[in-house]
Amino acid sequence: MKLTKLFALIALCIASLSLQAFAADPLPSWNDGAAKQSIVEFVQATVDKSSPKFVPVAERIATFDNDGTLWPEQPMYFQLAFALDHMKTLAPKHPEWKDKQPFKAALKGDLKTVMAGGEHALLEIVMATHAGNTTEEFSQIVKDWLARAKHPKTGRPYTDMVYKPMLELLDYLRTNGFKTYIVSGGGIEFMRPWTEMVYGIPPEQVIGSSIKTRFELRDGKPVLVRLPEINFIDDKAGKPVGINQHIGRRPIAAFGNSDGDLQMLQWTCLTDGKRFCLYVHHTDAEREWAYDRNSRIGRLDKGLDEAKTRGWTVVDMKRDWKRIFPFESR
Amino acid sequence: MKLTKLFALIALCIASLSLQAFAADPLPSWNDGAAKQSIVEFVQATVDKSSPKFVPVAERIATFDNDGTLWPEQPMYFQLAFALDHMKTLAPKHPEWKDKQPFKAALKGDLKTVMAGGEHALLEIVMATHAGNTTEEFSQIVKDWLARAKHPKTGRPYTDMVYKPMLELLDYLRTNGFKTYIVSGGGIEFMRPWTEMVYGIPPEQVIGSSIKTRFELRDGKPVLVRLPEINFIDDKAGKPVGINQHIGRRPIAAFGNSDGDLQMLQWTCLTDGKRFCLYVHHTDAEREWAYDRNSRIGRLDKGLDEAKTRGWTVVDMKRDWKRIFPFESR
16 A cells, blocks of 8 residues: 555544534534434434444334425415416417306306315316326426426425425434435426435435326337326325335334325334334424415314324424525525 | 554555455356446446446346345245245144135135136235235245245245356455345335345345335334235336336336346337346256246246347356256256
8 A cells, every 4th residue: 555545544533523523513504402302313313323222223214294394385386387387388278168167157267266176176287298208208397397487475496395394304313324315296207307316315215196007118218107196195194105115124213294194104103113103393484385284285284283292302483493494594 | 653564564465465466256146248248348348437338336237036136036926935834834823724715725725716717816815924024024934934944946945046157246346336226026025124134234234025005103112013014016017117216216227037027128128328237047947947938936038039039148048057956066
């Protein structure tokens, strides 16, 4: 070994020791308090080999809801904003939409009428805008939309509006050997094109709702065609089913914000061993939105009661988060 | 840094350099020849940053069929042997099976009559033996069976009968940054209890056929109940669908042994960029089994033709594998 190489190695060792000694706060956007403390205590016990709560790396699985947990869901699910925008692009090829609900209302921006149509109307819009192309075409459509779409309240690209404290939490868990998954009611193929860049979560760790696909050879090239048929709804009691289908292990930590996440938190925490469950509670009408028991979107009612009974961590966004979005000045 | 520590570090560096310089053959159970050479050339080009065929680690996805590719599938699929054995355990609770086909024949060991019932009969047997319990109970049933069951020809536990050359190949790929997946027509929950121990493949990297499950709270404890209803068949054109659903990326390498794997190989290799597809051809009647175009199990007919047309690697088990099972003397 050359001497220069040896010195470089020694310098590297010293640098890494110093980093450990003066380790920065891994959660700088979190205010000190019970929520932050519960996270740090859980992680420290999990990775401490001498702790009775130690968990081997292979079993350090953490699952995160997306809408309302990693990014906002107001004034409407971001994927619905995508569907309504994309419908406008497709409209010239569908003259029949001009006289047919819910398309007629959606094209006019009349959300009230669309919503009055309930789940069936939303499903019709999703099928019309999400199916009929190949998986690769759809991925490109999503990327193109994200590159130009702006959120109506902040005027920012949607992927800029991710919660800074949750980004820090994802990093903190991964630094400590956790595998982080998204488990969302949103579309799996709507999330995969950007979760790696935005959250550091690769496509194979994204679980979501899906439509069926069919394998075809087109001019000798294999494609997967997206069909207007529901394959799986990854919400409520569907979340533990989706987790088992994709991961095949029970998570040891789960993070959500609504009653749609309750069964995922139960599946994770109502069992033996050290577990961690956390609800993000939207309490900040000024910096974000404030809603819970009576909200149409992201209702948190039963979950809030169960969190209290079980002693799960509840994050009060207003009190616990120093800042919410990466673009805020500190 | 203490001097002793420094010397230990230097020793470690030298040891690791020596290991690289005198690297052992990563595929010792493979005879030298075109098949082995094609694998090594593909892996070396993939990891070489200066090669036009370099692939970043995140995209190094390799998918493997299981039955006939990683372990045998003769004289019957090992999972069918499990189903028939488990049926005997369940029989006392099902007196009606004594007079009802295909159960009556299966309980007598009359496979000919069972097989004459076709796919429908097999499906009935699978549902009767794979559903009606929780995911955790089923996992334990599989583990208990594997601990005591013996293969009728070798008298060995089934999990001892994995192909040594393929174990080496899995290791070789992982050492070079590949993520290795199983993509099997077999049951996902039948494989997950043992793939990590036997193949080094964790449950979240196992894709297979499945039945539906339902989330329930039983005495306050969450369980997933296995229902007698098909969820997904991960075979033929289902394999690319399953790959996309679970991984969300196209593999760059795929390994199979039958026409049931053809669409997976097409999905992987009939596209741009450096790709690798390989068929294991069962040609060794003495050490294993010899079968291809006319076999009921693991038929390799269209795939064999397409492999020739496309220039995919075809492994001739008799010629290319120095030994087949780990328990063979060399």
